[in-house]
Amino acid sequence: MSTLFKNEVKAYLPGFSIDCVIFGFEDGHIKVLLNKFHCIDQWMLPGGFVYVDEDVDQAAKRALKVRTGLADIFLNQFYLFGNCDRSDGEINKKILEVYEQKNQDWFLERFVTTAYFALVNISKVKLEKNAIEDTMWVDLKSLPQLHMDHNSIIMKAIESIRLLINLLPIGKELLHEKFTLPELRMLYEAILDKDLDRRNFQRRILALGYIDKLPEKRLGGAHKAPDLYSFNKEKYQENLKNGMNLIW
């Protein structure tokens, strides 16, 4: 259980955890990465604890690296969940028993958790195998009942992304380097959970000025080969810095 607990009792900030909502996009669907300890029957968000000598943001990066193999992920802290009835001491007690951890009373107390969302290209993620947990991608629209308040955390994460959609590099992180406009529109439709008009979408997204048309087309489909596009990273960063949709 070395990835969950250090051996010393006081190795972690007590009563404090981080949880990561890792979003990917595949076959037109938004997916979320979940994990599950072998000893309990509920899926949960990949999370972790914070070392006493570690920045909280660093702990989030560490938890992501362990689960995805990726070091350079787009990660955004979005909310601290701190209701006093959110912990589940019974399940945590079982985890301690199964893994024969003693003197870890802090693990049974109330927890507050700081949640992050991450945007990743699914094809780049290598799900790391380990002895204590399983991991899997699940469609956002068919999540099971998760551990504690983790369903609510995911819902709050997708709401945050919807509100910030023009301020986030969602296309750049979630798509392949080269993409068609219909692929980009499908991503926006999946996140916003509504259909978008094809022409209006094309006009608005190109007006933002950070998508370059490439001198090549997507070949091999049944239809006319569509144009390929890519993100202009410099222009994208510049827009992000200035607040992409500030009209004032």
Place this chain on the structure above:
Amino acid sequence: MSTLFKNEVKAYLPGFSIDCVIFGFEDGHIKVLLNKFHCIDQWMLPGGFVYVDEDVDQAAKRALKVRTGLADIFLNQFYLFGNCDRSDGEINKKILEVYEQKNQDWFLERFVTTAYFALVNISKVKLEKNAIEDTMWVDLKSLPQLHMDHNSIIMKAIESIRLLINLLPIGKELLHEKFTLPELRMLYEAILDKDLDRRNFQRRILALGYIDKLPEKRLGGAHKAPDLYSFNKEKYQENLKNGMNLIW
């Protein structure tokens, strides 16, 4: 020191605090409410600790009520500050000594803090006098060097507000019930820290549809009496719910 400490050692979540950046608007300037313990020489953000049986959001409301006398404040959680070097054990030790608090070792350890920003009408705030701290409004542009990382927390708060400016009820919370368009523009200019074109501002803000022109004028000035406006609360709420500036 009853507002700071409960008597029991285990009354609070250890290593965890909340801090509130309370913004007001007066004479064309954005102001921030600060407080200072009599025994230490640094101003700080009004903050507090979280009871073991209290929701974190509730603790923030409690800290605000103590300082402002207001129960119904617009409050938005915006970031957890969790760098491992952000605490100042020396100053906290002094506070414990001056107020003769023993067995409160948790107060000397590393703290993470969840920060909220609040928007208030300054004229409604009653600064509560008490035996252990002073409070005052300070212009955002002339803040002193504050306790720990509190200057950074304020900067992050104003940046969050700038990014979310179209999603927040800033005018409704910070202005009086009736206002002129120049007053509203001055508020936007103060928050964004830049001049805005008078005509463009007027066109854009009215196009949002939630500001009603009243059948009265502001009297008593040297110039032609300007029209008065107020927020249409129902339309305002509806726009907030739908994400005020979502173009997709």
